[in-house]
Amino acid sequence: MEKTLPAILEAGVQAAITDLYGADGTAVEITLQTTRREFEGEFTVVTFPLTRVARKKPDEIAEDLGQYLKEKVAEVADYNVIKGFLNLVISDEYWRDFLLTDGIADDYGQGAPKGETVVVEFASPNTNKPLHLGHVRNILLGWSSAQLLAKAGYEVKKVQIINDRGIAICKSMLAWQLFGGGATPESTGIKPDHFVGEYYVRFEQKFQEEYKAWQTTVEGKKTFALHGKPGQTTEAFFKGYSKKYFNEYSVLGAQASEMLRQWEAGDEATRALWNKMNGWVYKGFEETYAALGVNFDKLYYESNTYVLGKDMIDKGLEMGVFHTREDGSVYADLTDAKLSEKTLMRADGTSIYITQDLGTARLRYDDFGATRMLYTVADEQNHHFATLFELLKRLDEPYAPGLYHLSYGMVDLPTGRMKSREGTVVDADDLMKEVIHEARLVSQERAATSDLSEDDREEIIRQIGLAALKFHIIKVGPKKRMTFDPKESVDMQGQTGPYVQNAYVRTRAVWRKAEENGVAIDFALAKDYTKLAPAERELINQLYSFPELISTAAESYDPSLIAMFCYELAKNLHKFWHDHSILSAETPAAVAFRLQLCKAVGNTLQAGMRLIGIEVPERM
RNA sequence: GGCUGUGUAGCUCAACUGGAUAGAGCACUUGACUACGAAUCAAGAGGUUUCAGGUUCGAAUCCUGACACGGUCACCA
Structure with missing residues (x-):
């Protein structure tokens, strides 16, 4: 097939306008659409927009064009006019020839190589819990997009970033240490990611028990009296106070936080435990990915990438798009892009979430030379990605114009949102x-x-x-x-x-x-x-x-x-x-x-x- | 409250990005297997596209304003 039918028909209509009405047909926008089922034909020209140049009624224009096309364009076998819509019937010969050549080809639909690489990120789970329905939608979307881009002719690299560090996995680790009694996935016969997930749940249970008990102690009551808002029930108050309790009073919270510090300090025993439990989780994830029929070209681990991005900050400062505050922290002022002032580095020199994303983007570009990067992440992070992309644009990164957040809506159950606390998460x-x-x-x-x-x-x-x-x-x-x-x-x-x-x-x-x-x-x-x-x-x-x-x-x-x-x-x-x-x-x-x-x-x-x-x- | 997304048949979703009488499936009613496979096909019923204005030949789609429901507004990840 040399030219596509729409292109042939459009050119035909433009020629007709030139020949019949003496106007410059190539300057006219042709509205071509597929014909609705109930009418005969395959393509339809909408003639309303042509009334000005033709100075005729829509039906008359349609009639003119139809006759012209039927005579001059081989592919057009017939036409009919209905209320200003010109329906074109493509010849049987054309369809037959198409079917018997391109149509039955084994690789029909495969686009020619574009010579461009796209990185598609999807899945990207935390390692403290098994995958759930939300991940399934994410994975299917990301995987399908990757397949689509490959079919369209792009070189595609499928990646994910695994959130393998932080307080969440420490909770699982601690709970296993305290309550596991040496049990393993092998000894219990439980799928390993579920096994680790159970200890995360166990931690939350024990923490809640501890919290509940504390609420009735003198200290707990005093806290409520001191910080509770007028008219607020104790229940409502403590529901909102949980995070603060975790950080300031909880024994378990302190232990988990200590574990995170040990991890960051590179403590050998902690790292070993971390490796063991994450290893279990990966084994479980592998099974789930295999069952879903998906795979990845490269995995990134947050434990490696969370230190990245400092050089991006230096670059930004050099370019004058980032600024330093008096306390030494670094920020970018994005208010003119309808975004906020975004901090990129704390006064103590530690980086934050978005900083590592800057570094990871650069890393991927260095790894693959991608001109496009697709992030499959739920729409609750729209703001985050808008900020990230704006920052990369200002840094003048070469792949910045090709960044895209494949934002998708969260999955609800008929009963409402999935809540892990209420046990409604679909595994x-x-x-x-x-x-x-x-x-x-x-x-x-x-x-x-x-x-x-x-x-x-x-x-x-x-x-x-x-x-x-x-x-x-x-x-x-x-x-x-x-x-x-x-x-x-x-x-x-x-x-x-x-x-x-x-x-x-x-x-x-x-x-x-x-x-x-x-x-x-x-x-x-x-x-x-x-x-x-x-x-x-x-x-x-x-x-x-x-x-x-x-x-x-x-x-x-x-x-x-x-x-x-x-x-x-x-x-x-x-x-x-x-x-x-x-x-x-x-x-x-x-x-x-x-x-x-x-x-x-x-x-x-x-x-x-x-x-x-x-x-x-x-x-x- | 600011920004942002969504609102279409009882339910789950479409509508080629401004085009014809807003379409499918599920559920409901009815018909078709001695046919290359009935996980199928055919027919019926089901709508003020949340509401009110506006733009034009023409609006579910664009603009303005309401209303409803999400999301997000960290030197968390």
Whole structure:
């Protein structure tokens, strides 16, 4: 394909304007859109904007243009005009030729290499707890975006930064030391990240007990009397006082803080314990990533990167975009960018969170030479990333224009927000187990795969369950806060992953059948199939739009577009399947053509689903 | 309170970035398997796009102002 249809049509319309109305057609913006289902045609020219240059009524313009295009542009076979909209019908020959060349190519949709590298960050968990539903959305979004960018022709590096240090992991470590009694994941048979997470929870429990008890002591009562606001209940007061208690009165708090100090001082025993427990967590995370079907090209650890960024501060000071206060602390004044005054280094010379992010960005650029960097992080950090990007822009970093915060809405349950304190957090491993279990139940009601081995059946069930879960999450636009209903996530009918998988399975089944029958099919005949049915045109038209969609979805970092595309394509395949015979079609040419159509649709469904991290089985 | 995001069918979500009669799925009602696979298809019902103004040939989309619900306003991470 030399030029795309939209480009051909646009040029045609512009030529028509020049020829028919004597205006400079190339200066006119052409509004071209895909034709709505209920009308005949594939592309539509909106003529309202042309009334000025043509000095005619919309319907008349449409009529003029339609005739002109039908005569002069080979690809346009026919047209119709409805209320100022010019619907163009693309010729059967064009569609057929497209299908039999590009459409059935194995790598259809793969963009040409752009020679640019993109770093995509996602997941980035803390190491004190197992992954949960929020991480799942993050991971699916990040992974899908990475696949999309790769498909669009970018070189992609998938990374994450692991928050492996700080007070949180120290709490787990301390609790294990105090209450673990030497237990290990091996000795208990618990998945290692869950094992560590249990000690984090244990710490919080013990801390709460200690806190509760303290509240009734003389000291506790005195604190309330002294700091409680008038009319405030003791309960409300102590709820807000917990952090202060942790830092100033709590025995456990003091011990955890001491552990953090030991860690920072490089105390050997503390480091060893830290290594051991983080090691457990990583082992558990690996399992979860593998189950989700994701991997990374490089891992960054906060314990290494938290010291970075000092040289960035020096650079900023040198450039005059950062300033020093009297006490020696460093800040940047971002008020003219509608952001606040941001401190970057404390008076004592220690750095803060955003400083290491400056350093990490630079490190990644040095590692990969990326021109774009994508951060998959929940929208609660919008402000942080706006600040970070503004700082890097002012530092004139070469990758600054390509920074993007893939900000997504948090996941709610039907009962409201997930609260770890209330035990409503949905665990990632449990969730996967649950959807696979549900797929198994549904599968057992069917006999479609009963001839397969136990292992093969189980593999298919796994793919179906995960498809249900992943599709359910990824079909929602990233920006949108989503409500996750576990009941709906295991649905396998309608707008779901298994529905799409089923369409793929059908395209494979018909080929299998054709081979079983042993009939020699002459695929050269496919080019003799001249009159396309509406359902066939629809499918081919949709296949045709795939590369453009990949590009759009990649540039807007929106994998949900791909999910919706897969669903629509599957839907049209199902309808086609229902309305038309394939192996017993009217003519040998039709048989050959439709098999090729099935192949192209199957390939594209597989490619599309792969982009959103979903596998398609051969049978189900 | 400042900044910011969201508000569309009972529920979960779309709407090609200003275009045609606002579309899907779930749930509900009804029909189609001796067909290449019914995890399917077809039909029905379901809407004042939160509200009020404005911009224009044309608004769910852009502007103004309300209302509701999130998020965020650290020398925490």
